[in-house]
Amino acid sequence: xxxxxxxxxxxxxxxxxxxxxxxxxxxxxxxxxxxxxxxxxxxxxxxxxxxxxxxxxxxxxxxxxxxxxxxxxxxxxxxxxxxxxxxxxxxxxxxxxxxxxxxxxxxxxxxxxxxxxxxxxxxxxxxxxxxxxxxxxxxxxxxxxxxxxxxxxxxxxxxxxxxxxxxxxxxxxxxxxxxxxxxxxxxxxxxxxxxxxxxxxxxxxxxxxxxxxxxxxxxxxxxxxxxxxxxxxxxxxxxxxxxxxxxxxxxxxxxxxxxxxxxxxxxxxxxxxxxxxxxxxxxxxxxxxxxxxxxxxxxxxxxxxxxxxxxxxxxxxxxxxxxxxxxxxxxxxxxxxxxxxxxxxxxxxxxxxxxxxxxxxxxxxxxxxxxxxxxxxxxxxxxxxxxxxxxxxxxxxxxxxxxxxxxxxxxxxxxxxxxxxxxxxxxxxxxxxxxxxxxxxxxxxxxxxxxxxxxxxxx
Amino acid sequence: xxxxxxxxxxxxxxxxxxxxxxxxxxxxxxxxxxxxxxxxxxxxxxxxxxxxxxxxxxxxxxxxxxxxxxxxxxxxxxxxxxxxxxxxxxxxxxxxxxxxxxxxxxxxxxxxxxxxxxxxxxxxxxxxxxxxxxxxxxxxxxxxxxxxxxxxxxxxxxxxxxxxxxxxxxxxxxxxxxxxxxxxxxxxxxxxxxxxxxxxxxxxxxxxxxxxxxxxxxxxxxxxxxxxxxxxxxxxxxxxxxxxxxxxxxxxxxxxxxxxxxxxxxxxxxxxxxxxxxxxxxxxxxxxxxxxxxxxxxxxxxxxxxxxxxxxxxxxxxxxxxxxxxxxxxxxxxxxxxxxxxxxxxxxxxxxxxxxxxxxxxxxxxxxxxxxxxxxxxxxxxxxxxxxxxxxxxxxxxxxxxxxxxxxxxxxxxxxxxxxxxxxxxxxxxxxxxxxxxxxxxxxxxxxxxxxxxxxxxx
Numbered sequence: 001x002x003x004x005x006x007x008x009x010x011x012x013x014x015x016x017x018x019x020x021x022x023x024x025x026x027x028x029x030x031x032x033x034x035x036x037x038x039x040x041x042x043x044x045x046x047x048x049x050x051x052x053x054x055x056x057x058x059x060x061x062x063x064x065x066x067x068x069x070x071x072x073x074x075x076x077x078x079x080x081x082x083x084x085x086x087x088x089x090x091x092x093x094x095x096x097x098x099x100x101x102x103x104x105x106x107x108x109x110x111x112x113x114x115x116x117x118x119x120x121x122x123x124x125x126x127x128x129x130x131x132x133x134x135x136x137x138x139x140x141x142x143x144x145x146x147x148x149x150x151x152x153x154x155x156x157x158x159x160x161x162x163x164x165x166x167x168x169x170x171x172x173x174x175x176x177x178x179x180x181x182x183x184x185x186x187x188x189x190x191x192x193x194x195x196x197x198x199x200x201x202x203x204x205x206x207x208x209x210x211x212x213x214x215x216x217x218x219x220x221x222x223x224x225x226x227x228x229x230x231x232x233x234x235x236x237x238x239x240x241x242x243x244x245x246x247x248x249x250x251x252x253x254x255x256x257x258x259x260x261x262x263x264x265x266x267x268x269x270x271x272x273x274x275x276x277x278x279x280x281x282x283x284x285x286x287x288x289x290x291x292x293x294x295x296x297x298x299x300x301x302x303x304x305x306x307x308x309x310x311x312x313x314x315x316x317x318x319x320x321x322x323x324x325x326x327x328x329x330x331x332x333x334x335x336x337x338x339x340x341x342x343x344x345x346x347x348x349x350x351x352x353x354x355x356x357x358x359x360x361x362x363x364x365x366x367x368x369x370x371x372x373x374x375x376x377x378x379x380x381x382x383x384x385x386x387x388x389x390x391x392x393x394x395x396x397x398x399x400x401x402x403x404x405x406x407x408x409x410x411x412x413x414x415x416x417x418x419x420x421x422x423x424x425x426x427x428x429x430x431x432x433x434x435x436x437x438x439x440x441x442x443x444x445x446x447x448x449x450x451x452x453x454x455x456x457x458x459x
Numbered sequence: 460x461x462x463x464x465x466x467x468x469x470x471x472x473x474x475x476x477x478x479x480x481x482x483x484x485x486x487x488x489x490x491x492x493x494x495x496x497x498x499x500x501x502x503x504x505x506x507x508x509x510x511x512x513x514x515x516x517x518x519x520x521x522x523x524x525x526x527x528x529x530x531x532x533x534x535x536x537x538x539x540x541x542x543x544x545x546x547x548x549x550x551x552x553x554x555x556x557x558x559x560x561x562x563x564x565x566x567x568x569x570x571x572x573x574x575x576x577x578x579x580x581x582x583x584x585x586x587x588x589x590x591x592x593x594x595x596x597x598x599x600x601x602x603x604x605x606x607x608x609x610x611x612x613x614x615x616x617x618x619x620x621x622x623x624x625x626x627x628x629x630x631x632x633x634x635x636x637x638x639x640x641x642x643x644x645x646x647x648x649x650x651x652x653x654x655x656x657x658x659x660x661x662x663x664x665x666x667x668x669x670x671x672x673x674x675x676x677x678x679x680x681x682x683x684x685x686x687x688x689x690x691x692x693x694x695x696x697x698x699x700x701x702x703x704x705x706x707x708x709x710x711x712x713x714x715x716x717x718x719x720x721x722x723x724x725x726x727x728x729x730x731x732x733x734x735x736x737x738x739x740x741x742x743x744x745x746x747x748x749x750x751x752x753x754x755x756x757x758x759x760x761x762x763x764x765x766x767x768x769x770x771x772x773x774x775x776x777x778x779x780x781x782x783x784x785x786x787x788x789x790x791x792x793x794x795x796x797x798x799x800x801x802x803x804x805x806x807x808x809x810x811x812x813x814x815x816x817x818x819x820x821x822x823x824x825x826x827x828x829x830x831x832x833x834x835x836x837x838x839x840x841x842x843x844x845x846x847x848x849x850x851x852x853x854x855x856x857x858x859x860x861x862x863x864x865x866x867x868x869x870x871x872x873x874x875x876x877x878x879x880x881x882x883x884x885x886x887x888x889x890x891x892x893x894x895x896x897x898x899x900x901x902x903x904x905x906x907x908x909x910x911x912x913x914x915x916x917x918x
Binding site for chain 1: 882
């Protein structure tokens with residue numbers, strides 16, 4: 001038997017007490033967000049009507065390398081953290097690979113994913129600011145659940161706009177959010193101007209994240225003392241999610257390990273950005289040079305087939321514009337796309353790093369993803385979320401390459417969550433009725449034609 | 460801040476490597492099981508047609524105090540164990556109680572409950588004996604899921620008879636079992652003689668655990684080289700589940716703690732028996748005297764309103780008879796009873812200990828249980844299973860008594876699992892449509908009238 005344990009949990013004393021801000025080590029900064037009102041780079045004050053002040057400041061801060069995690073947030077982290085770093089011995093054996101496979105498992109909390117790490121931070125700052133409540137959107141439902149938990153804990157009312165297709169596919173996700181006291185509305189809805197507009201043009205639409213964001217922002221800015229929060233994409237979210245990578249790196253140091261390859265699933269970038277943060281720091285500062293691989297769905301391929309350009313973060317085009325890999329703000333993945341990772345854009349930080357060659361990206365089809373998910377579940381007895389299973393697919397593919405080359409590389413991947421609310425998708429995979437879908441070039445051309453024009457910046 | 464961490468995980472080296480057999484310390488033994496064919500105490504060989512030989516031997520062994528956990532079982536335990544011992548700081552604060560509240564959380568694995576601890580052991584011994592496959596029943600679905608995981612891991616085919624009312628309430632539970640490769644059949648079914656018989660008499664029945672057991676046993680004994688396995692009630696199951704209590708006791712020793720009160724939910728007794736095992740050893744050997752409180756549903760009150768008598772373990776009356784607290788083998792909880800803990804009987808070991816005054820029992824109504832569940836979820840961010848929430852209810856009630864008396868007692872409870880597949884029940888609670896149901900005396904009289912007669916033993 002190996003001396004490396006199956007699971008390593010840091011002790012409470014070993015847990016990080018600061019978040020790490022990746023931008024502080026980027027010599028080339030992401031391009032600034034643009035205020036659509038002025039068509040100029042946004043100032044922090046421009047964000048205050050939409051975001052909490054502290055969060056807006058974190059959003060804009062490219063200087064501060066480490067932020068102290070507030071005591072109240074740390075206390076709540078300790079209820080479900082540290083999350084384990086797990087050695088996938090059974091998977092290694094089944095693949096007959098010389099590679100060592102580790103994964104950081106973020107699914108052991110009721111939200112079922114890493115999203116809780118940022119939800120707690122955002123709810124805490126909202127409470128601290130004395131807000132009356134929050135709004136947000138959710139796609140697959142993990143973020144809405146996580147924020148519902150956090151808001152229940154801090155006693156803040158929450159309205160969640162849930163992408164209609166998920167709302168219908170996942171009635172029990174809604175029930176969990178309601179158990180924590182949230183209001184859940186299928187998006188697009190009749191409760192906002194933007195929702196009504198979208199429904200007028202497309203009454204049977206299943207909705208999209210971009211559209212749900214528009215509704216949540218509208219609801220926040222039209223409700224007294226409300227603000228809007230977002231579970232991915234934003235710089236502040238990557239900051240909070242750095243706890244994943246910091247814990248992982250500390251645990252690997254205890255084991256005397258360092259990853260050669262880091263694999264993460266990529267939707268808006270919250271988990272990937274958090275997982276890789278301290279390793280990317282090593283890359284940026286020349287201390288180490290691990291390969292970093294983003295795995296995205298072939299049906300929503302922002303990195304691999306999107307354009308690096310300024311775009312709106314929402315379908316209703318009311319949010320600031322960010323320079324990112326995007327498929328166009330009204331891109332919608334095919335209805336047969338299961339689970340999350342359905343956002344049209346990508347974290348501006350990760351977009352910049354990808355553009356500058358610090359990371360790679362691959363797109364995978366969903367039947368291949370579920371094949372990996374079921375193989376993993378049987379071997380490691382964790383039923384993974386469809387999103388997380390993209391990383392499993394990527395890690396297995398890298399481990400199989402090691403088998404071919406005979407290299408005993410150390411692979412680390414992020415297992416963001418569990419699939420208990422995704423059984424409709426698993427059933428369609430089990431029954432052989434799941435399809436793959438890849439948008440055509442014409443599809444992408446159409447949605448990319450909606451990119452905004454910004455005088456002097458993007459003509 | 461207290462020095463006691465929120466969560467304590469033992470290290471791999473600190474994990475128990477033996478199961479503890481409570482019977483070895485019982486001066487007064489449970490009465491022997493009776494073979495319905497001979498009406499005499501069963502011999503171990505009598506069990507071989509139904510159970511694996513090693514498991515049958517464990518079932519009958521009242522002498523061996525400790526059993527080594529096989530290396531293969533330990534390896535699989537390490538994939539998801541040790542489970543954390545958690546201090547419920549937020550709950551303590553919200554209750555404003557001087558009591559310290561700890562819970563052992565068994566829900567952080569895909570089966571969502573402690574059931575996996577025995578499933579792995581049973582699947583391992585079945586594989587070791589070279590069996591062709593296994594059958595079992597499941598009520599709420601945790602056991603079926605756990606055994607599906609274990610059988611997938613050891614490569615054993617599995618047929619699960621799932622109580623029809625659960626099968627219909629919880630389609631996603633079925634999907635999880637199928638993802639792990641099991642066949643799932645709603646019980647009663649047309650696939651067995653007993654199922655057909657029961658359906659003939661009551662075509663619209665929602666089924667019961669007792670009936671599903673009958674079908675699973677029939678299927679096992681009529682399929683070549685198959686055996687039947689059971690997730691609760693049996694002595695062997697309590698043996699395997701002792702890992703819960705052993706880990707808990709080791710963790711509490713590290714913290715310098717010992718429980719004054721131990722609270723567990725009670726259906727068939729698998730979690731309760733496992734959790735209390737080493738503490739009951741202390742009671743039996745005079746080393747300590749914690750209070751032990753079983754919490755059961757008012758709608759299925761075997762301890763508090765059942766009779767201590769010989770009864771069949773199944774509705775079809777084909778299993779051996781055991782002396783236990785029972786409501787009669789054709790007792791069915793009301794259809795509005797949500798979740799598990801719906802078995803008509805109770806572990807013979809626990810029944811004997813309760814009868815001899817080593818433990819207490821209380822029955823609670825389900826709206827009170829869900830009230831505790833929602834309060835707990837909001838404070839501790841774990842969405843508990845309805846079964847587990849009986850223990851939460853019991854622990855909260857004990858903590859409130861401490862508040863009244865001003866006593867700073869140490870309360871330990873078992874949180875057996877998560878409620879992700881129980882959202883139908885949560886929704887009915889949230890919407891105010893959940894009812895309580897308590898069987899009438901006439902109901903119990905009727906079902907207890909079916910107790911078997913055993914010449915010279917129970918006339």
